Amino acid sequence: MTAVVDVLGWLDAVKDPEIPVLSIIDLGIVRAVRQDEGQVTVVITPTYTGCPAMGVIAQDISDTLRAHGVNEARIEIALAPAWTTDWMTERGREALRAYGIAPPVAGTCGALPASVACPRCGSARTGLISRFGSTACKALYRCDDCREPFDHFKCH
Amino acid sequence: MSLFDHVLSLGDNALILGQQLSALTGHGPVLEEDIATANIALDLVGEARLWLSLAGEIEGAGRSEDDLAFLRDEIDFRNVLLVEQPNGDFADTMARQFLFDAWHEALLAALCASADPRIAGIAGKCRKEALYHLSHSAGWVIRLGDGTAFSHDRMQQAVRNLWPYTGELFEADAGGTALIGANAGDIRPLWRQRVADTLARAALEVPADRWMQGGGRRGIHSEHMGRLLAEMQHIPRSHPGARW
Numbered sequence: 555m556t557a558v559v560d561v562l563g564w565l566d567a568v569k570d571p572e573i574p575v576l577s578i579i580d581l582g583i584v585r586a587v588r589q590d591e592g593q594v595t596v597v598i599t600p601t602y603t604g605c606p607a608m609g610v611i612a613q614d615i616s617d618t619l620r621a622h623g624v625n626e627a628r629i630e631i632a633l634a635p636a637w638t639t640d641w642m643t644e645r646g647r648e649a650l651r652a653y654g655i656a657p658p659v660a661g662t663c664g665a666l667p668a669s670v671a672c673p674r675c676g677s678a679r680t681g682l683i684s685r686f687g688s689t690a691c692k693a694l695y696r697c698d699d700c701r702e703p704f705d706h707f708k709c710h
Numbered sequence: 711m712s713l714f715d716h717v718l719s720l721g722d723n724a725l726i727l728g729q730q731l732s733a734l735t736g737h738g739p740v741l742e743e744d745i746a747t748a749n750i751a752l753d754l755v756g757e758a759r760l761w762l763s764l765a766g767e768i769e770g771a772g773r774s775e776d777d778l779a780f781l782r783d784e785i786d787f788r789n790v791l792l793v794e795q796p797n798g799d800f801a802d803t804m805a806r807q808f809l810f811d812a813w814h815e816a817l818l819a820a821l822c823a824s825a826d827p828r829i830a831g832i833a834g835k836c837r838k839e840a841l842y843h844l845s846h847s848a849g850w851v852i853r854l855g856d857g858t859a860f861s862h863d864r865m866q867q868a869v870r871n872l873w874p875y876t877g878e879l880f881e882a883d884a885g886g887t888a889l890i891g892a893n894a895g896d897i898r899p900l901w902r903q904r905v906a907d908t909l910a911r912a913a914l915e916v917p918a919d920r921w922m923q924g925g926g927r928r929g930i931h932s933e934h935m936g937r938l939l940a941e942m943q944h945i946p947r948s949h950p951g952a953r954w
């Protein structure tokens with residue numbers, strides 16, 4: 555028998571391929587793990603509909619479970635309720651900041667904050683450069699104090 | 711229209727506009743907008759995949775999202791004519807995007823109340839992305855409209871040229887509410903309000919409603935559609951089953 559808690563622990567080692575410091579647990583996309591008669595089902599929800607990382611993540615989940623002896627894993631994609639950055643863990647937010655990405659600012663979904671604390675120096679004197687970034691989840695800001703550009707993980 | 715046609719239409723709108731925006735990758739007027747159009751294209755193609763997969767499931771004939779995207783002929787596409795209008799200059803691209811986004815977000819919001827959980831699920835997911843697209847395109851309509859005399863004239867002309875394609879967005883489909891939970895005709899007041907507000911902030915005139923083009927949702931498309939499909943479908947049709 556595979557315990558659900560063990561599966562969640564293993565899944566914590568599966569990282570977002572585009573942001574390798576963020577586990578899929580921290581990202582909040584693992585919505586449920588079920589265990590019925592030897593069959594393990596992992597329910598995940600996509601971040602953005604066109605996000606190319608989702609296919610890789612599904613494959614990584616299967617590979618990880620197989621490495622722990624679970625050969626009968628099923629991955630279920632659930633669209634509702636729609637993923638939100640509110641589901642990102644506190645640990646995930648800190649990992650993003652340490653990696654140089656300003657974490658989501660609650661309450662700014664659908665719009666963008668005028669300024670986001672710089673993940674390098676903490677300055678609030680920052681400004682938007684580009685509403686879209688290198689991946690669907692990010693926007694680009696610049697810091698007027700340390701003069702560095704940085705990514706911001708958008709509220710969604 | 712059947713349920714299959716309704717869902718197909720939702721998928722085709724996103725697919726065709728996504729294809730059009732993809733063609734701008736590497737050709738944006740500035741780097742930030744190049745990234746923006748590529749990202750919006752990605753969202754729309756992602757949305758199209760969800761609707762087309764569902765359409766295939768509803769049809770029950772074993773057609774996949776790829777079969778529906780790449781192996782249908784022009785007459786079987788159910789997208790509105792607005793999304794197949796050419797990219798033109800940046801004002802044309804952004805005017806088209808804004809007129810579409812203002813409608814798309816409102817339609818998805820209405821579809822969130824669909825009794826069919828598959829439809830409500832896709833709508834709820836995609837609506838969040840559509841809202842961000844709308845704030846982006848509305849911002850450009852305002853910047854260009856309320857910019858220089860030159861940018862103002864270009865944006866006004868773009869809105870005027872595209873206006874005859876907006877009537878089709880609200881073509882009444884009597885069965886719509888029963889089948890998918892929303893009728894495009896019902897969201898017209900919200901769309902009108904959004905367009906009027908943004909155009910006012912952009913110092914642009916709302917064109918008068920005169921003759922409206924239609925037919926896209928019945929498979930009668932404009933002259934741009936054939937070329938667009940030829941480019942989009944060429945590889946899968948020339949090399950059936952090709953993989954990489």
Ligand SMILES: [Zn+2]
Nearest residue numbers: 672675697700
């Ligand atoms: Zn800084």
